[in-house]
Amino acid sequence: MLFGAHVSIAGGIFNAPLYGKEIGCDVIQIFTKNQIQWKIPFLQAEDIKHFKENRLKTGVIPVTVHSSYLVNIAGPDDNVTEKSINDLACELERAEVLNIPFVVFHPGAHKGIGEKYALKSIAENINKIFSKSNSKSTFLLLETTAGEGTTMGYKFEHFAEIFNKLKDLSRIGVCIDTCHIFAAGYDFRDEKSYYETIEKFDKIVGLKFLKVFHLNDSKFPSGSKMDRHEEIGSGEIGLNGFRILVNDKRFKDMPGILEVPGDIYGYKRNIDLLRSLVNGKN
Numbered sequence: 001m002l003f004g005a006h007v008s009i010a011g012g013i014f015n016a017p018l019y020g021k022e023i024g025c026d027v028i029q030i031f032t033k034n035q036i037q038w039k040i041p042f043l044q045a046e047d048i049k050h051f052k053e054n055r056l057k058t059g060v061i062p063v064t065v066h067s068s069y070l071v072n073i074a075g076p077d078d079n080v081t082e083k084s085i086n087d088l089a090c091e092l093e094r095a096e097v098l099n100i101p102f103v104v105f106h107p108g109a110h111k112g113i114g115e116k117y118a119l120k121s122i123a124e125n126i127n128k129i130f131s132k133s134n135s136k137s138t139f140l141l142l143e144t145t146a147g148e149g150t151t152m153g154y155k156f157e158h159f160a161e162i163f164n165k166l167k168d169l170s171r172i173g174v175c176i177d178t179c180h181i182f183a184a185g186y187d188f189r190d191e192k193s194y195y196e197t198i199e200k201f202d203k204i205v206g207l208k209f210l211k212v213f214h215l216n217d218s219k220f221p222s223g224s225k226m227d228r229h230e231e232i233g234s235g236e237i238g239l240n241g242f243r244i245l246v247n248d249k250r251f252k253d254m255p256g257i258l259e260v261p262g263d264i265y266g267y268k269r270n271i272d273l274l275r276s277l278v279n280g281k282n
Ligand SMILES: [Zn+2]
Pocket: 143, 177, 214, 259
């Protein structure tokens, strides 16, 4: 697996590969802008150039843009939906300019209007995003969720249902967040549960759609539907589940990105720990 972390763009987007290098990342995830604002600042040509130079200099590969936390294409608020469609269409273009293959977003929350409506809305709005965006190559990845509140994406069936309604599947995929699927009730703490969970995903969605992992341990037990990340091995999942996952040959070239609490040294410690699990080194 290619290991990495969500890194900051403090001081400029071009700094992200440098931060990644400092903590030993093969790959990184970034926000391209403030994640709690709708504002979309222009990406300066100088900054893009500098970003690509730092990528070459460090060898760190930026693989995912995480969308704004405000995005919701599942709910009843037309204003939010419209802003979200615009935001994701733009993120696909911004990622493309930066040579980043994937934009990850959360399928959204239905806020009381029901799951059936939400799944239909998500699919229709993804169709709109692709027709609105001028991007040609970037993928949109739906992230699995823990199922807190009225959020969608806590069942593999949700993705299958959404994909069934899409006009074009050529640039669509899934990001499995280990904390989220575990909290949603998909266990993988031992060989048996691990292979069952992956097989379920393959049967229901299809492994060909799986593009990225978010590697986070979970503060709360399986089935709790609580989305609280914990450092690898310190949560309810524990080291064994991660050991099985990082040694699964099917995912040897797949990005695995940490989003754990703590500072950059915590990230470094978690990345080192994940690497030590490969081929039974720990
Ligand atoms: Zn995640």
